[in-house]
Amino acid sequence: MKYKTTGATTSIHAGGRLASYYWQRTRRNKLAIAGLAFIIFLIFLALFGPFFTMDPTEVNFEEKNLPPIGFSVEKSTYDIETSEFTTTIIPGTWKHPLGTDNKGRDLLAMIISGARISLLVGLIATGMAIILGTIIGVLSAYAGGWVDNALMRFTDIMMTFPFFLLLVLIVFIFGHSLIFIVLAIGLTGWTGTARLIRSESLSLRTREFVTAARAIGARDRRVIFRHLIPNVMSLIIVITTLSIPGVIMAEAALSFIGLGDPTWTSWGIILSAGQHTLDTAWWIAVEPGIMLFLTVLAFNFLGDGLRDAFDPKSNI
């Protein structure tokens, strides 16, 4: 039995897969691509940079507070015998392209190893928060009834709790370990995601394909993981990119107020160490600051670009 057909496959895009279609759309946003390029650069730097730089923990008081390349500082020394001030101009050297801190450690090496920590914290904590948020949100929407009510009220409570205070509390109780910082951020940061995913899933749940999935004999777990979650994937990707900078900032902020893990040189730690010498050695605080600024900006640009690409209503 063969039938004549009126419709053939229409090809919206050559690649066939949806992912390539979204990539086409994202590519049109120059800022997003710049952000993506910076993020990739940063990941490479974090992965391979430490093999090429000097030891970021190597202390050398002879070379403390050296300015970065292209800058110089005046250094006055008081000579007791002649009772005179001699002022020497110290320029930046290629040995320490970004200068050194108040213990003579190489800032380039510190910033590159800091990139490792900041990215790692950002990715792992965000990953935890997103997974938790997605599961809670989808479950809430799919189960409905009292499950939905209980989960959402719990989310409300978590949301009203001052996030930063909670972080400080957890770090204060469990200690300055990086693991606890990651856990603290991950376990508190899921609330917004849960809300967003829930509202998206609520509208998806009423779509016929969910009923159809149950009509072919799929169990609830399968409907959730195979039919609902893939449909909110675009939202998940956007939320992830947009919340990584927040997490990186949170870690930096914790480190800045002295609750960071001192065994790891994260950007926040360098920043807080540099704040006391802003008048004499400004670069110690400014350099990690610039890196933080660029990283956060890059993730935000990419997130915005992805959101526009995934939004069927936007015309790009």
Next chain:
Amino acid sequence: MSKTILSAKNLKTHFYTNRGVVKAVNGVNFELSCGECLCLVGESGCGKSVTALSLLRLLDSPPARIVDGKVSYGDIDLVKCPTRQLRQIRGKDIAMIFQEAQSALNPVLSIGNQITEQIKLHEKISRRQARDRALALLEEMGIPSAERVIDAYPHQLSGGMKQRAMIAMSLSCDPQILIADEPTTAVDVTIQAQILEIFRNLRARKQMSFIFITHDLAIVNEIGDRAVVMYGGRDVETAPVSQIINNPRHPYTKGLIACLPDISKTEKRLESIPGNTPNPIELPPGCPFHPRCPKAMEICNRDMPLPITISQGHTVSCHLYT
């Protein structure tokens, strides 16, 4: 008469909403015989779709609840059987086709993935075999270049193709019963004709029973064996299709048939039944049709008419025949 494969007795599905209890299905009875095509006919809101969804308990609860009745499949009561057992019946023994293929197909899974998912849920079968079966099914549905369609996503297919893909999906486990919920409503007439052709061919080749839900009497006439006319959540008349078309007894069925345009006459206006379908929250007392019924009597306002068999296989629920 061949033996009954599925029957619904006094099925009642109510929705508990903030504004009150919506009695969408309020006592439906029908029997589906082996190899038969039974049509559920009625206006929008008469409870046809809810009936279909209730058969496999696919409605979300809350707000929906099957408050009473029995759906017998063999010796299993689908209303009361455990969910585990029901899941094994869904898709394998009783499959379902939805009104809009556009929304009934998952937009992020390829057609092939969706068909093989169903096969793999019910049978131990390798990925390769499942894919071959899916391919064969698509070809059987008359889809050209099935090799390409199997890896396509729903948005890449036309409406008719999607509808066919969905039918292919529902047939993948060789179900005994196929419930089709208005499969021809959302497509244009040429596709509609092709889909009806597919159903006719299926009936000719497979021992399969159909429950076909539609509001289109022309389609009922085209493919149905028997028809159940529904009104206000109840079955008001059940009869072989030829009886329904040529010899309707219930005033509502008569009204429906009178509404059909007759090509041999050149009337200016089409007939219609005055009034609207009843509000399912406040169904009128007695017979739900009596406020619109041209032959309403005093008793219609009081008592619910019981089904009466007026000839072989023809039952009517109306006080006119008591």
